[in-house]
Amino acid sequence: MKLTVVVDNLCCKSGLLAEWGYCAHLQSESGEILLDTGGPGHVLEHNLRCLNLSVSALKAIVLSHSHYDHVSGILDLVYRAKEAVVYAGDGIQTERRGDADAKRRNGGFDIRTLPKHCLVKDYETVLADVYAFTVPKNERNPHFVCCRNLWEVDGQGSIVPDGFEDDLSMAVLTENGWSLLLGCAHAGLPNILERAKTLFGIEEFDTIVGGTHLCSVSPEHYDEWLDKLSQYKVCRWRPNHCTSFKAASALAARFTDVDWAGCGTVLEL
Incomplete structure (x- = not known):
């Protein structure tokens, strides 16, 4: 399988745009999939053209969660x-808020309005050997969930800390083994690894690629x-x-093969 990063905060190839x-x-071999659809800057279409990627052949679009920086391109x-x-975690329809005062609308998208x-x-089988999965709340260690300044509106209209129920x-x-594709890892990166290990019987991960949300972890931790x-x-x-350079540097200092996967990065999985 071949993975191409289409939208990211940084570019690794000339001609692309970042947001x-x-x-x-x-x-x-079973088809093409898009994981998330870019942010409100709408650089998705430009980057798809530059990378010679067509959307007409897509068999599936997987939304990792409802934040606008991951779903803004869906209607395009x-x-x-x-x-x-279109696959998404149950709860993606919940209204999300951002910032310390919780006044900024930050997401919430009901995929039930879409044709498919x-x-x-x-968990669901998206295509052969490709699975989308959640981490049940009772399998999440809350210590490894970062929810600072991220909120949701509950069924009573109250603003409460985001439970990231929809995180996918x-x-x-592949022939190289199992890889994980992340959106923002709001369920907690260690929790996601543990869930994948248990659910699919994984003993070793070939590649882990995507947002880790380590940007919300204080360096002292x-x-x-x-x-x-x-x-x-x-x-x-x-x-x-959403990893941050500081956290990526800490990963690189601890582990052997670490590199930033910006726009234009192509990985053979």
């Missing part, structure tokens, strides 16, 4: 990618997080988006 957002394109795509089923959709409550990740199996992550065998770390 605070994320999108990755996965090409497999869904009616052109007529065969694509699938709400993922546990992808596991893919890096060692604790890295100690936890070192319990999992990972051949290649390819963080981006």
